[in-house]
Amino acid sequence: MVSGMAGLRERKKEQTRRRIAEVALRLFAERDFAAVTMTEIADAAEVSRATLFSYYPTKESLVLADVGAEDLAAVVTARPAGSTPLAALRGYYRDLAAGPIAELDREATVTRLGVIFASPALSAAANSLLYRQRERLAAALAEEYGERVAAIVAAEVTAAVLTIQERYFRRLVDGADPVAAGRGLADDVTLAFDLVERGVAGA
């Protein structure tokens, strides 16, 4: 009974969180990201400023909450015994391509990417989140590969994954069937990790 209530509360919080981000995205798309204030967003989403800030501490986080948020370091450190870091990362991205990414709302995703690319502040913040993700991955890989190789492999993996995600989004923007685009993404994950593991010569 208590856990049911807690579950309901969690779902309500998740709904509010999602609704606020949707309202904010609409405002950012209608006007400029820099021109919209947190007070306007709170008003439009019909929540208090305190509630807004408890969900989203910065205006940037309304758009970038999930950018660089995949915990790749944990994928590496919590991998099953006997599997390599790259096998664990490959499996993680294969699952992502088969599930969550393939189920993204096409229109919302395209709007969101448009807002990010139109705002230098958001673009810079997104890059800095991706940079920090890469640094954490490099630290996790260092145990297996040593610090020098780990820094380069982390850069290769994150750049390759970003590139195939861009290719996927571009296919969606160009009007590709989401199922076909998702299948293309899964194939690209295989190719990207083949390249990182075995190189251009061996892939």
Place this chain on the structure above:
Amino acid sequence: MVSGMAGLRERKKEQTRRRIAEVALRLFAERDFAAVTMTEIADAAEVSRATLFSYYPTKESLVLADVGAEDLAAVVTARPAGSTPLAALRGYYRDLAAGPIAELDREATVTRLGVIFASPALSAAANSLLYRQRERLAAALAEEYGERVAAIVAAEVTAAVLTIQERYFRRLVDGADPVAAGRGLADDVTLAFDLVERGVAGA
């Protein structure tokens, strides 16, 4: 005699170009990039606004003129017969590490990186220049590898090179001897291209 005069004119232009960038960098470091105007830069460098704009069409270009400017696509397309694209790129970066990069002014470089990281507009512009460089490299590689592999390999190469340059700059900031730092960079170039060519398994 004519070519001597033309050479002198070119050297004078290059000096003016360099002096303007130095003056601008000093102003950006003293205050905020966003707060400094092109008119102030022209006044401080003792040139007209027209001269300033003929050298640097945008305020961003005063700091980012050489970011992503290496013509990697030309390195690939103009490579000697019988050599692979990756061998040509490896040779290009090996030469860069041995020469121009190792001769950078440490203090000016550190100031410049500080100005870029402190300004979201500059960070975003730098990333967009690097993005375009990657796209041009991908197009040049597509002939050899096909479009899908080329997109991923271009991402790997540019990310790996950026990472080893960051490691080099960090060593300089930490006070490393420039000659030792330059040798470390050359070793990292070898490692990075071994990884791209033969993968983690083969490097």
